[in-house]
Amino acid sequence: MIKTNVFSEELQELARFAKAISHPARLAILKYLAETKTCISGDISGSLPLSRSTVSQHLNELKELGLIQGTIDGLKVNYCLCNTDINRYLLLLESFFEPIKSVSIHCDTNQVKESNSK
Template sequence: MVLAKTTLFDSDLQEAAQLYKALGHPARLQIMRYLAETQSCITGDISEELPLSRTTVNQHLAELKKAGLIQGHVEGKHTNYCLNPKKVKELKKISEAFMIEINVDDKICE
């Protein structure tokens, strides 16, 4: 039986890696930024805010939704997208804890 190499790491690192992977494209970061700036759910075409095709934007939205960072609710022909505050807070907590853990206090490796 072959195990995924990620299973060799603790669950906290696995979760952090999944969230960071979801944010691993500038378009996804821009979507997150846009949803945060609007402070509301967006109905309609987010692709108007990005220099990408609607299909490509939808693929990025799907990855963010899969990671739980955004929520999408279908209303008629449109989907309302907004940040998932609980997951975004969790991401912030994970990121802050990780950065504290790897803090190098401006030490320089030689």
Template structure:
């Protein structure tokens, strides 16, 4: 049923990025990490109104797409933003929206 693969790879990649940031919990995690620079997984689930399991899954999605990065520190895991990948995505995003934004139309 899924026809997503029929589109340009560049559109698919941007769509994947958009999907990852399309949940407020994941945006909240990014924001929290931007504030704290780095913190352990438990801090994040304490901070959010979600169970630890659910937060763990959201973290996994952010990890899978490369926006964050987790470093093992004994028992704990320190998460931090991955600036390089974030920059790459923002570049793609701007690249896409530049012509869209330029096509000034008055509705």
């Protein structure tokens, strides 16, 4: 039995999103695409401190989740942000964290350290 199946589809989707953005290279790619304010044609590895093959792997991860799209144009690939999917994930995150951030319990880090050392 796969343990993730016991969780709601929403939690599984949030986990996939969190995993996709958990790598600084993927965050850098998203940031770069946002800063250019246009679709990028061709190789973007020249703009990042990573090899072409590493950038390609990260682009594929982002494409699989739908955060970016890549369309082939001759010998080049045009990469664009998918704002619709990005906004959908942000709304999911917001709705997930809303009840958590409204909890009025404040953790005293000294008490946590004391209880962990027992």
